Amino acid sequence: MKIKPLLFILTTILVFSPILSACQTGSPTGEDELIPMRLTMGFIPNIQFAPIYVALEKGYFTDAGFDVALEYGNEADAVALIGAGAQTFAIASGEQILLARAQGLPVVYVAAWYDEYPVGVVSLSEERIRVPENLEGATVGLPGLFGANYIGFVALLSNAGLNENDVTLLSIGFNQVEAIATRQVQSAVIYLANEPVVLRSQGYEVDVIRVADYMQLVSNGLVTNEETITQNPEMVTGFISAMLKGIADTVENPVEAYEISKNYVENLADADTDLQRKVLAESIALWQTDPLGYTEPAGWINMQQVLLNMGLLTETLDLDKAFTNELLP
Secondary structure (H helix, E strand, O other), rough: OEOOOOOOOOOOOOOOOEEOOOOOOOOOOOOOEEEEEEEOOOOHHHHHHHHHHHHHOOOHHHOEEEEEEEOOHHHHHHHHHOOOOOOEEEEHHHHHHHHHHHHOEEEEEEEEOOOOOOEEEEEEHHHHHOHHHHHHHOOEEEOOOOOOHHHHHHHHHHHOOHHHHOOOEEEEEEEHHHHOOOOOOEEEEOOOHHHHHHHHHOOOEEEEEEEOOOOOOOOOEEEEEEEHHHHHHHHHHHHHHHHHHHHHHHHOHHHHHHHHHHOOOOOOOOOOHHHHHHHHHHHHHOOOOOOOOOOHHHHHHHHHHHHHHHHOOOOOOOHHHHHHOOOOO
């Protein structure tokens, strides 16, 4: 199977500051005792990270004893740094943890960010691609053969008894909206809270096939390492608690969370408010684990099997070491 690249005349370059320092709001233990801590999140500053912004703004991290600085970058790089002991926390997807542990990196997933796997396949309704089986013979665009998009898509094909040879894959980068709108592809692999919302806001009728409707997989969550858990489990629980308070507050009061996020996301105040609020609403629907932060063991079993089937893992791992729910507050 070959990947056919698509060339676009216009390329959008997103420029952003790589680090945003957290606003300190004081600590009951004294500001001098705060632990400097950086938290790496994928992508760029975005409304989808509203719970972290809320936790910072309301002093939840400070109350737990942390002076948090945010970084945005490659989650695989962050996981590697955590495994090497050069960093303590990051938000990363489930497959990254298993792939890292297969390389001997002692990383551990300690709290779920998403309840449901946030990946799906979107198409214009006129294409009549509404279930995985309809993908056979279709032209499908995706950022590339990497990350949660690719893993989720392969899992979806497998569930329908299909494989990559049954579709025509096009590498389109993160231009799914443009590729769908201009009919360069029939379907595109997307994050549920992003591209479908944008396409609908532009007047397109779309159908979405959600990976989570067909298979339970592990998506993004808070990651640390074995040494930190062993030596300072209270610190890990404190960090988790601050993050989960941010999620709970965002779910409870999305309007407030949106306003707070304006302090952390450049140009959010000038963005399409209706669209961004819908993105936040879709994200909230994906966050609500029960209880907050809990990761389902079945998702890890399924994720490992998908990676084994893809040849990205060559042997089974001890999943009990890859994740834990024991540190949830």
